[in-house]
Amino acid sequence: MLKKNFTRSESGQAIIIIVIGLIGILAMIGLMIDGGVLFIDYARLKRATDAAALAASLQYREGYTISQLSDSANEFIRLNEITAVNIQIDTCDTDSSMCSTPPRKLVRIRASKQVNFGFLPVIGIRNTIISTTAISEAASVDVVLVIDSSGSMAFESTTPTPNPTDPSVCNPAHTCQPFEQVKDVAKEFVQRLYFPYDRVAVVTFDRNAHLDQSLLADETATINAIDALTVYQPPACDTLAGSCLNYDGSGNYLGLECPLYRSTGDPSSCGSSNIGGGLGMAGNEFAAATPVREDSLWVVILLAGGPANATNADLPSFPYGYCPSADWVQPFCRDASAATRHANGDLNFDAEDYARDMADFVTSPDTGQGAVLFAIGLGDLVQHAPVGDADAAEKLLQYAALDSGGPTANHGQYYYAPSTAQLRAIFRDIAENIATRLTH
Numbered sequence: 001m002l003k004k005n006f007t008r009s010e011s012g013q014a015i016i017i018i019v020i021g022l023i024g025i026l027a028m029i030g031l032m033i034d035g036g037v038l039f040i041d042y043a044r045l046k047r048a049t050d051a052a053a054l055a056a057s058l059q060y061r062e063g064y065t066i067s068q069l070s071d072s073a074n075e076f077i078r079l080n081e082i083t084a085v086n087i088q089i090d091t092c093d094t095d096s097s098m099c100s101t102p103p104r105k106l107v108r109i110r111a112s113k114q115v116n117f118g119f120l121p122v123i124g125i126r127n128t129i130i131s132t133t134a135i136s137e138a139a140s141v142d143v144v145l146v147i148d149s150s151g152s153m154a155f156e157s158t159t160p161t162p163n164p165t166d167p168s169v170c171n172p173a174h175t176c177q178p179f180e181q182v183k184d185v186a187k188e189f190v191q192r193l194y195f196p197y198d199r200v201a202v203v204t205f206d207r208n209a210h211l212d213q214s215l216l217a218d219e220t221a222t223i224n225a226i227d228a229l230t231v232y233q234p235p236a237c238d239t240l241a242g243s244c245l246n247y248d249g250s251g252n253y254l255g256l257e258c259p260l261y262r263s264t265g266d267p268s269s270c271g272s273s274n275i276g277g278g279l280g281m282a283g284n285e286f287a288a289a290t291p292v293r294e295d296s297l298w299v300v301i302l303l304a305g306g307p308a309n310a311t312n313a314d315l316p317s318f319p320y321g322y323c324p325s326a327d328w329v330q331p332f333c334r335d336a337s338a339a340t341r342h343a344n345g346d347l348n349f350d351a352e353d354y355a356r357d358m359a360d361f362v363t364s365p366d367t368g369q370g371a372v373l374f375a376i377g378l379g380d381l382v383q384h385a386p387v388g389d390a391d392a393a394e395k396l397l398q399y400a401a402l403d404s405g406g407p408t409a410n411h412g413q414y415y416y417a418p419s420t421a422q423l424r425a426i427f428r429d430i431a432e433n434i435a436t437r438l439t440h
Contacts, residue, residue, distance in 0.1 A: 205278030206232030268323035271310030331388035363405030
């Protein structure tokens, strides 16, 4: 057999084939390695963009400007060691496609990054640009302010006029204290919210509950509603039922009087602190709003200056509210022991039991509204009531904020303010607490 000798041209062709094969192998290796690098870099960019969008949405709730949101997004991406380019942040303010009805706090972040290859340049592919988009949403907030407007909210009035604590004197002059200071702090809290994404309702309570403003995404209207609030001002004493303004023969204001109690011993119409009625009205407001926003964060902020001693008039047998005959001695319409609780329908069901039931209604995710409840006790009567348990009001407010609604409730916080001097810091803390809760 004769051996075939390769010619020089055939050898050259073999070398070309080998080179092409090597290039193909390098391309395949490069595709696998550089493809892995591309995948890893994309995942890192995606994680960084998601984190930046979440951080921006948190600040969006607090009313940050688009420039501040952009700075925050860039910082988060840098913290993830990503050298990103073309970072773009959009909200409804910058891109109408992000707007919705009702308004939602949507934040979109787009980011790009150049990925340099190590092997693919062999076939002329030196780099590529990867891009990703993340959209985050901070839940809008529906807040109901529940403010004590009973007669105790005028007891600090010191205007140098006759009868400074008389509601008929200090209400028109806007000098009822501490009530006017409470209103000022409430307005500052409202100004920390972000309209039109957030909504506010205002409820006050004396012996009755009053819806002073339904849930509304209007800062100016809310401020005006708070400005218009007044301390409980019953008529002068010329009736047999209910509280009334009592004066001596010289016209000096003596405080609230209760003629029915004086004539019959029945104190059920004398109470001026219907905490349960205020909470019940607040809870109902979430479902009565137009539209109902189940995806928003539902919040109730309750401020009370003393124990509960009045309820709504729910039964014919209690035309002025729940006040069993066992509670016709001081403390009126509530147990001497704040630890005692009766079920609705029990003969001894009273104002304090009613308030706890309404707190459960506000906070329970199973049988109520599932709202977050923050409670503020203002003034000396919260911890030092003159009859019954000295701290009855504080125990009720602690229950409302920390224990009501059962273990699955999204609990808030309880705050004690000896005077109005602490209220600004308390409302600021509540605003920050709300900002960290993303979902209802």
